[in-house]
Amino acid sequence: MPKSKSSKPSQLTFRKATVHDQKLARGQGGDFHQIAGKDSPVMTTAQGGPVADDLNSLKAGAPGPTLIEDFHFREKIFHFDHERIPERVVHARGYGVHGYFETTRSLKEYTRADLFQRVGEKTPVFVRFSTVAGAKGSFDLARDVRGFAVKLYTKEGNWDLVGNNMPVFFIQDAMRFPDLVHAVKEEPDRAFPQAQSAHDNFWDFISLTPEAMHMVMWIMSDRAIPRSFRFMEGFGVHTFRLVNGNDKSSFVKFIWKPKLGLQSVVWNEAVKINGADPDFHRRDMWDAVQAGNYPEWELCVQIFDHDFADSFDFDVLDPTKLIPEEIIKPVSVGRLVLDRMPDNFFAETEQVAFMTQNVPPGIDFSDDPLLQGRNFSYLDTQLKRLGSPNFTHIPINAPKCPFHHFQQDGHMAMSNPVGRANYQPNSWGLGPRPDPKRGFRSYPGDESGPKARLRPESFADHYSQARQFYQSQTPVEQNHIAMALTFELSKVETLAIRERMVSHLRNIDQDLAKTVASKLGMGKLPKAADAAVPPRDDLEPSPALSIIENGPKSFAGRKLGVLVDDGSDATVLKKLQQALKKEGAAMELIAPAIGGIESSDGEKMPADHMVDGGPSVLFDAVAIVLTKNAAKRLSQEATALDFVSDAFHHCKFIGFTEGAAELLSAAGVEPKADKGVVPLDSPASAANFVDACRQLRIWEREEKVKL
């Protein structure tokens, strides 16, 4: 057999070190020297020793061997080898932002928590948003729950409100959490799919877990594909306790409401965003904060007493249930403003350790079995992730109030007790002492009963609120839920699992079950699943649960993408820019070349994206501002056609100049298709177009385009 070229033994040739290499090594020349700033400090090792050459390892001759005495090389590689820490077992992909919480209403009557005593009190915060199932490097627009974890550095210690963007959860007992997470993550033999619930294991687990049905409605809804972190609500989920200065307790649920209103994308858009910009949510947060458009939420509370809890239709300790806003109106008590990105992602966002058990005096736990289990898990997981009980010494985790205790030593200890006494009681009068008045006193709930592994009877209704959620949605949103279920179940290969899921849907809504079954080509409807208690159909719909019903009626914080080319009408572009600025929205230009265009008045305008890099899925609405010639040319380009056609199919508002009509037609969009396709044919039309965009999407179109 003839030997291939590559299988010939290669001829090793040695090259003598050149003058250039040696100069570089001495930091005297070449690009290296030019990059160093005039005031750059001298590089040192981690031990502080000045470094002469950071590009070449120490060798015996050229090219080597490398000498083991090269402590700088060894230190550098050793440190690099240990850069990674375990990613979070859930919520691995996240994005953190600093800000503050300002109390706008005193809750003194209900809680002695210091941060709620004084109106105007500002508390520093760090918030980390996340997806749940995907790995640290997965994409942002997975269909998933979003974490909304808030660390408030109060004057009486850290309060971590570790919530999600959905007010209920899949399971009722922490015991089931590892199984839920195993089921949703990649299947263990094949290691896929990544960041997706659309696979057999997930739906197998879910279909065997009727308590998950309410949450299933939430994650199949558009809440699971938010447009951005800035446009989603946050929920503490569990019922917590507030305890006042007289030790009187009330129950409370916490809700974060975004100032910019709720908004989600559609599934077809989410799939495309993941390819176009996997960091879509991160970038959105980064851009907003850099531009000084600080995202803001109101903290709202639903406070209620034991009598309400006893009279409510469901158990308030069951984390698969919510209290509709129409029954207890959330009251706004503060505002959260995010105004500073971390200096270093790893130091802050990756190392931040949220723990549900971090509560200040005046805020306490309820007996929700999920919350009780979480209180164990969060401390435990930090030791695994951060490697030492001293993770509280890391600046992002350390309290910002004075703290004193006798905990000492351990890996990476940064602050140890000083002086002779490291214990108490001591008779030296040294060190801190507990204070029964100021200190945290657990609410003395009177609990007793035989030890047993049980689930309360009051947790048995798994379908009624799922039905209430579904029936509170607009027809458009209901359709999205049906399509999401169909998509997810179409990826499930085992027929019995699909059928089992549809049998649960029959207890939620017959039409939903029928639609999903028929879209799956299921022939006969399976019989309804056995329900522990009969599902109720007398719960009033709760309009507060719909995203569309609660739109912001504003385009503020949103982004218009404008497709332009040489000769684009300068007046239209200026008018659009002005109207958007007034609205508090942004505009980006998409052009055939990133170098930009020359507009009709001869002005050179740089582009923000070239057409391939700026698909319309990245924008909330689009405008096509082109001359006839440009439109003709772009009608030959698939990416320009997609730009228009996707915007249309995703029910976005589309503004267009007369010259652009040919591109619209080529993309299959009739220039008079509906009132979401808006001619930009007079100086006033730009402002009218931006007004129209306040509706965010033109949902009437959806039936026509069948999303």
Ligand code: HDE
């Ligand atoms: Fe978590 N969860 N969780 N979780 N969770 C974690 O803690 C856990 C639950 C939530 O940005 C872990 O530091 C158990 C509900 C958020 O760093 C871990 C149970 C809610 C974050 C953990 C739950 C959440 C986590 C993994 C069932 C909404 C990200 C890494 C009893 C109210 C925090 C870590 C961040 C993270 C355990 C259920 C929210 C393993 C055992 C319900 C936002 O401790």
